[in-house]
Amino acid sequence: MPLTGTFQRSLDDKQRLSLPKSFRDELVSEEAPELFLAPETDQSLSLFSADTFNRRAQRLEQDPAVQGRAKNYLRLYYSQAEQVEPDSQGRIRVPERLLKFAGVSQDVVLLGVNDHVELWDRARWESFLSEHSPAFDRLVSEAFS
Template identity: 35%
Template sequence: MFFGTYTPKLDDKGRLFLPAKFRDELAEGLVVTRGQERCLTVWSLADFSRMTDRLREAPVTNKATRDYVRMLFAAASQEVPDKQGRIGIPATLRDYASLTRDVMVIGAMNRVEIWDPQSWATYSEEQEQKFAELSDEVFPGI
């Protein structure tokens, strides 16, 4: 499980040091691709495979399925962390998420998200009140 917020930097070659707490779970490899809200999503190979299996079951005749699959897989990059725990972030994905040197890396349960710091700050601020309100909807009766 991934949780926490970290502030690593991209190096000059577009590589990112994964937070140490995430490295064991991603050591065998990972997939980085577009996420929602213009962030990047990092999946372990096992979780990406499970998601792929579910998408295979979706009807290809459904336009929303085709659109989603195209956007997800066209940008996907399979990576294996090097001995220092770095992964490459392809230029197209860095551009998509407006990543420069500073980044925010957040744990989001079964995935890792990589954000531009300003985008994350804006999103976080906008969601703060909703977060408080959603607890009753997400966890009714607790």
């Protein structure tokens, strides 16, 4: 099932974030309880299941053009990515370096984006929505042309 929806959350004092049950159900399994949190574009973070993260890594590894052009991207991406595992209450701890990258203080928005979850600082997400929502029709045309 594609991941969908928008959820507002707050980090607790220990930098833990409660994941919505619908996201946990799709991303976590008994065989693969670990998740991967990684930097993304627009100063967001992405949360992947282990399987999706591994498929993404294989896709990057198999493209020789990516290896040559994007060596610095690969260094930055993988050095900042972090394996996390939800605790018994469905919370993950977000590392300080990733919070800093995304400009997150306390209030966040979690977005279901097909095969992964995006984590945004709430104010940054609201700004993104204001900027890009008026272009929705054009974006749909671009996506399906």
